[in-house]
Amino acid sequence: MTSVIFDLDGTLIDSLPDIHAAVNRLLASEGQAPMPRAEVQSYVGDGAPVLIRRVMASRGMEMVRHGELAARMVADYTARSCEETTVYPHVAGTLAALRADGCRLGICTNKPESATRAVLAELGLAGFFEVIVAGDSLPERKPDPAPLLHAARLLGSARAVFVGDSEVDARTAEAAALPFVLFSEGYLRVPRHEISPVAEFSDYRELPALLTVSASAG
Secondary structure, eight states, rough: EEEEEEOOOOEEEOHHHHHHHHHHHHHHTTOOOOOOOOHHHHTTTHHHHHHHHHHHHTOOOOOHHHHHHHHHHHHHHHTTTTTSOOOTHHHHHHHHHHHTTTOOOEOOOOOOOOHHHHHHHHTTTTTGEEEETTTTTTTOOOSSHHHHHHHHHHHHHHHHEEEEHHHHHHHHHHHHHHEEEEEETOOOOSSSGOOSOOOEEGGGGEEEEHHHHHHTTT
């Protein structure tokens, strides 16, 4: 039996519109001008605290307030996390097919657990996943391999594959010595040649066939 562990943002869901909006609400509350979507996207992938640290650094804001501002952004985002967020096409059908085929499914994300569970519930995806390891589940975050390895242990399968969209996910899988499958329509911030997935897809209907090959590569 294969376990399939998914990243969340940029992999299963396009959450950037709501993340962008939450960042700009925070900036507006601090008398700051709005930030372009492309700039916010360039800061996404390492968890909310790192995102806010990058936003603050770009605006010259005092880092002594980082904890306060990060907590405010997370609370605001969690309350409004699905106003514009969408599930990528064919995700739900593919997850259902994988479950029907006996796969055990998990999430490994740097998004805080409260926001992760809120988004999954709101978008109707929560029931697919047996395990959720979020950005605040452990002291470590991706690209440290600990969260991914923890998710794999909780799923209890002899074989596990990690599906993600970014260089952070690729580095995490490499550090955990697990096969990495790239969803190419997400938030990759580096040139494609800088990462080495065992497989790549742009349409979720392609994933089940790829996983058979990918699991054997681990």
